[in-house]
Amino acid sequence: ALDTSTNTASIALVREDRLVAELTWDVGQRHSAELLQRLDWLLETASAQPSDLTEIAVATGPGSFNGVRVALTVAKSLCFALGARLSAISTLDVAAWGYASVNDPVWALLDAGRGEVYAAAYPSPKTDAATWTPVNGYLVLTPQELAQRIEGQALFCGEWRTETQAALNEALGDRARFAPQLSTRRAVWLAELAVARLRDGRVENPATIEPLYLRKPAITISKKAGIPLQDPHQPSIQAEATASQEQPAGSEDAPHALRR
Amino acid sequence: MAKKSNTDREQEPLCILAIESSCDETGVALIEDGRAIHANVVASQASVHAQYGGVVPEVASRRQLEAIVPVLETAFAEAGVGWGAVNAIAATYGPGLAGSLLVGLTAGKTLALARGLPFLGVNHLEAHIYANWLRTGESEQADPEVPLLALVVSGAHSELVYIAEHGHYELMGQTRDDAAGEAFDKVARLLGLGYPGGPAIQLAAEQRDTTRPNPYTLPRAWLPGTWDFSFSGLKTATGNLLAKASASGEKIAIADVADAFQDAVVDALATKTVRAAEARGVREVLLAGGVAANLALRERLKADLDARGITLRYPPLAYCTDNAAMIGAAAYFHLRRGERDGYDLEVRPNLQLPFAASRA
Ligand SMILES: [Zn+2]
Numbered sequence: 001a002l003d004t005s006t007n008t009a010s011i012a013l014v015r016e017d018r019l020v021a022e023l024t025w026d027v028g029q030r031h032s033a034e035l036l037q038r039l040d041w042l043l044e045t046a047s048a049q050p051s052d053l054t055e056i057a058v059a060t061g062p063g064s065f066n067g068v069r070v071a072l073t074v075a076k077s078l079c080f081a082l083g084a085r086l087s088a089i090s091t092l093d094v095a096a097w098g099y100a101s102v103n104d105p106v107w108a109l110l111d112a113g114r115g116e117v118y119a120a121a122y123p124s125p126k127t128d129a130a131t132w133t134p135v136n137g138y139l140v141l142t143p144q145e146l147a148q149r150i151e152g153q154a155l156f157c158g159e160w161r162t163e164t165q166a167a168l169n170e171a172l173g174d175r176a177r178f179a180p181q182l183s184t185r186r187a188v189w190l191a192e193l194a195v196a197r198l199r200d201g202r203v204e205n206p207a208t209i210e211p212l213y214l215r216k217p218a219i220t221i222s223k224k225a226g227i228p229l230q231d232p233h234q235p236s237i238q239a240e241a242t243a244s245q246e247q248p249a250g251s252e253d254a255p256h257a258l259r260r
Numbered sequence: 261m262a263k264k265s266n267t268d269r270e271q272e273p274l275c276i277l278a279i280e281s282s283c284d285e286t287g288v289a290l291i292e293d294g295r296a297i298h299a300n301v302v303a304s305q306a307s308v309h310a311q312y313g314g315v316v317p318e319v320a321s322r323r324q325l326e327a328i329v330p331v332l333e334t335a336f337a338e339a340g341v342g343w344g345a346v347n348a349i350a351a352t353y354g355p356g357l358a359g360s361l362l363v364g365l366t367a368g369k370t371l372a373l374a375r376g377l378p379f380l381g382v383n384h385l386e387a388h389i390y391a392n393w394l395r396t397g398e399s400e401q402a403d404p405e406v407p408l409l410a411l412v413v414s415g416a417h418s419e420l421v422y423i424a425e426h427g428h429y430e431l432m433g434q435t436r437d438d439a440a441g442e443a444f445d446k447v448a449r450l451l452g453l454g455y456p457g458g459p460a461i462q463l464a465a466e467q468r469d470t471t472r473p474n475p476y477t478l479p480r481a482w483l484p485g486t487w488d489f490s491f492s493g494l495k496t497a498t499g500n501l502l503a504k505a506s507a508s509g510e511k512i513a514i515a516d517v518a519d520a521f522q523d524a525v526v527d528a529l530a531t532k533t534v535r536a537a538e539a540r541g542v543r544e545v546l547l548a549g550g551v552a553a554n555l556a557l558r559e560r561l562k563a564d565l566d567a568r569g570i571t572l573r574y575p576p577l578a579y580c581t582d583n584a585a586m587i588g589a590a591a592y593f594h595l596r597r598g599e600r601d602g603y604d605l606e607v608r609p610n611l612q613l614p615f616a617a618s619r620a
Pocket of ligand 1: 550581582
């Protein structure tokens with residue numbers, strides 16, 4: 001089970017419903033360098049071969065675009081190289097599953113930058129792992145907009161900025177409770193959800209599985225590979241250094257051209 | 261199977277699965293002994309980025325992730341082999357767009373881990389040079405022989421590199437402002453010819469009415485005493501020419517301007533390259549990078565170098581633009597020397613050739 005959706009990464013090795021090993025760490029932006037190194041270490045620690053991996057679970061976001069892409073690339077490549085079966089689960093589903101036994105409605109949050117959060121609400125009473133999905137889909141919105149959607153109590157879990165917690169506290173008062181930030185997400189939770197789904201025969205295609213971005217790409221032209229334009233119709237064009245500031249964009253649905 | 265040089269005689273063949281994802285093309289190739297191409301597949305996003313007039317980094321990395329497994333599948337199908345035929349994995353780790361590089365490099369490292377194969381990260385610029393080692397023709401072709409001079413010209417680079425031996429690079433000269441390919445893109449935009457600019461300007465220039473002389477000449481920046489290039493003045497001069505014409509109501513043939521611009525770029529690149537080749541006494545010159553696809557540049561350099569008894573080599577068109585075959589060619593020489601990279605290798609968006617100090 002692989003999750004590098006945010007600065008907190010987690011990987012776990014599970015054999016027949018039993019945890020073999022798990023590692024959760026602060027990965028920063030070094031997703032690609034550290035994920036493979038630690039996956040290698042995890043396999044070695046468990047005296048396992050890569051070919052022992054018959055099922056791969058991956059967290060699909062939302063989160064850091066590059067972070068999510070690293071876990072998905074590793075998952076796709078492992079499935080391609082080993083013929084393993086793939087399960088792909090939203091990072092918000094994973095964050096909330098750790099609090100499935102709580103009686104209040106659970107909201108999973110992840111920081112989305114630009115003063116917004118990724119959010120999803122999970123049902124109460126709880127469903128089981130195979131059917132664990134948010135009640136109203138996956139959202140990207142400000143803490144104030146989020147507060148307006150909440151009637152009654154809410155338990156927030158996941159990762160957020162102090163400003164987010166302050167804004168939710170201000171709007172909801174006693175109705176808001178916050179899970180400890182030290183237990184944000186664990187890859188075993190991802191593994192539990194994946195095992196249940198795979199048992200139900202829900203297998204994803206590694207060739208076509210995509211991240212849950214929830215945002216359109218920023219329209220910035222690369223200095224390395226193109227021209228910064230002075231086009232009056234595209235006022236949002238910026239230098240590449242600002243590419244992490246996501247901006248809404250027009251459609252980009254042209255198909256790939258495969259050629260030799 | 262490729263004809264072998266002395267260095268790899270008596271060794272087992274080395275078949276490399278190579279991945280290229282530095283910008284907006286996703287490439288996978290299977291290359292034997294750095295020369296024989298068993299498969300070379302490229303998925304291009306050019307049509308996606310054309311609407312923006314340049315490559316949009318976040319769009320490019322999303323497309324890389326979508327394309328990587330289908331391109332891997334197609335490459336194995338094209339070669340008609342399975343994993344048993346692969347001895348090593350190589351992937352570009354720079355220079356390029358961080359988000360795009362991340363996909364190919366991560367895929368390469370993962371495949372190596374999964375299959376227990378050696379892994380090597382490849383410098384994209386070095387790979388453009390090594391595209392000249394690929395056996396792309398029907399007939400047997402000899403390897404380039406060091407010492408060599410290489411002109412690396414692309415959307416991001418315009419560099420004159422002296423190669424004393426494999427892996428030893430000396431930067432003789434480079435652009436002080438725009439890369440040659442960047443100048444093509446910018447001027448194509450001025451002329452309303454679209455993106456990418458290189459092929460668009462070449463096509464426009466070819467349509468010029470050659471029964472009369474070109475009424476325009478655009479300036480060259482010679483930067484005497486150096487092997488450097490400069491193209492930003494040329495871009496400005498082209499803009500001024502168009503502005504003046506539109507102010508005076510003069511009707512301008514775009515094909516004439518495209519031809520005058522291309523001629524100025526080619527003249528600057530070719531003149532310095534030929535002089536540098538003579539100064540270093542090399543017998544062969546390698547042309548590399550996306551702009552090596554420009555026919556005017558190829559023809560001019562070939563004629564000038566032929567006249568001096570120097571051989572010009574350049575890869576076929578499909579191997580000038582970004583592709584994974586060239587990654588496999590460059591990786592071969594490193595892997596044969598026993599070089600390997602770990603799973604902790606990171607992308608290097610601003611990677612350069614490993615230059616030794618220049619003799620100037
Ligand atoms: Zn290139």
